[in-house]
Amino acid sequence: MRIGELARRAGVSTRALRYYEQQGLITARRAANGYREYSEADLRLVTEIRSLLTVGFTLEDARPFVACLRAGHESGASCPESVEVYRRKLAEIDGEIHTLLTRRAEVAAQLGAACPGCMFGPPPDRNEGES
Amino acid sequence: MRIGELARRAGVSTRALRYYEQQGLITARRAANGYREYSEADLRLVTEIRSLLTVGFTLEDARPFVACLRAGHESGASCPESVEVYRRKLAEIDGEIHTLLTRRAEVAAQLGAACPGCMFGPPPDRNEGES
DNA sequence: GTAGGCGTTGACGTCAGCGTCAAGGTCAAG
DNA sequence: CTTGACCTTGACGCTGACGTCAACGCCTAC
DSSP states (O other), X not given: OOHHHHHHHHTOOHHHHHHHHHTTSOOOEEOTTSOEEOOHHHHHHHHHHHHHHHTTOOHHHHHHHHHHHHTTOSSTTOSHHHXXXXXXXXXXXXXXXXXXXXXXXXXXXXXXXXXXXXXXXXOSOOSOTTO | OOHHHHHHHHTOOHHHHHHHHHTTSOOOEEXXXXXXXXXXXXXHHHHHHHHHHHTTOOHHHHHHHHHHHHTTOSSTTOSHHHHXXXXXXXXXXXXXXXXXXXXXXXXXXXHHHHSTTOOOSOOSOOSOTTO
8 A cells, every 4th residue: 555545544644654764763665656555464563653642652662562463463562672662662761750749749739829719629639540 | 130140040941031031921121232130030030930830831831930039029929820820730630640650551451351460560550649 | 342141033943743835747538 | 538446755843951062252360
């Protein structure tokens, strides 16, 4: 398939696909007229990239997963490099959550001091990471 | 005082001060030679801006606080506009926390599926917003 | 007079992940 | 032959809060 079809099927823009290629995440064989030609495997690569981006990963983070899929593994997470990225990201997220909770407390304290009686919102999210 | 001294005392760069001025957050009277001259009140403005930025506010968010201080209030948070920003920011932070908790759960699930036995880290932060 | 330490404005670079032209080539349908 | 949908590369724009450099003026000390 060509870039337009891949874009539609993957739910991304053609610009994004060319960008991924420029960043070395995907490649495409070229037809005689210079058009990019993609396979079903490429669709899977792009889908993997997208799902990673939507959970906050960067393209750099996605590299090991793409490499893993290209190496023939069924899941992009089957390789130790990918697992390592998962672990690193998890730690990153935990750090950010901690930072935000700290900030929330600070801001709430300031608000409470500036406007006693403004604190009607619920307390910080406890552990509802399921929804 | 001139810009260098204010920068040192406020712990920011001169570039940042000129940027704040460009954005209309602070102003400076000019000496005969064109140098910016600041007062102690300006130091307070910059300090307020800095403390807001460090808790994740944008310069835009800081405007009402600066205006409040300029209006003669002792605290930048004494004005209803500032309080409104606090409330909005609080909601923003809560949203981000929720997003991160959701992501954390997703990533943890993926990690667990890809590498059963890798989950030794502590569960998501519960409610430790005090430290 | 000159070194150097301050100040001035202006303008481009940074980070990520693209959006959005610009200017053109390719190909099938009418 | 022409329209129009598709493709190509290249390059600037965007967001925020500045960093960094250029090229220059001011002022003090030696």
